């Protein structure tokens with residue numbers, strides 16, 4: 560059997576390899592052709608750890624035929640792929656990362672702005688991990704107005720779920736070390752306790768998938784995103800989607816919020 564990575568891995572943003580419960584164990588999913596009749600424009604997708612943001616981003620990407628732009632992915636590419644370092648911004652970012660230093664906001668902004676010049680972003684894109692701060696959100700608003708003709712403004716959609724639900728998704732997560740299938744002992748258990756359905760390997764739990772680590776990550780997330788949420792809410796460009804549902808229902812809630820936000824701008 561050929562081992563394959565869960566498809567969501569490429570969308571994990573700044574948190575390499577961290578993702579939420581998927582239902583793609585042992586199977587390759589069938590993807591419908593993208594719907595090109597609706598232009599989503601720039602969409603900032605927000606969600607606490609465990610809420611399934613990576614999965615939902617992947618569904619939006621597939622449905623609308625737009626890219627996901629993750630600052631984590633951009634920085635990782637600069638660090639790992641020499642061909643990405645041929646710009647002054649790229650080589651400066653690499654120099655800082657090689658020294659273990661943070662890449663400052665204004666440099667991240669430049670890297671994002673370069674990515675947004677690529678033609679695949681014309682109908683929209685999903686933003687992941689950016690803007691992370693209020694100054695970045697304000698920069699992005701100005702940038703989109705000044706650099707493009709008729710581009711829609713950013714809308715933000717936050718996937719929200721109850722604390723207990725999120726905690727169960729994190730603490731119940733088990734992974735197959737062989738085929739990388741992801742299970743959840745509460746919501747998506749293997750047929751036999753602790754054993755992968757695909758090849759019978761013993762499932763493992765990440766050492767940081769504990770409630771105390773989760774609580775700390777949730778607190779950090781809420782503190783970091785509060786000013787960004789307040790920014791888009793004040794501009795009437797923010798909606799919440801109920802994340803306490805199955806994957807398809809959450810996806811439908813996000814699509815509904817997106818259409819509502821875009822139609823609101825027309826009227």
Ligand SMILES: [Zn+2]
Nearest residue numbers: 735738755757
């Ligand atoms: Zn397996």
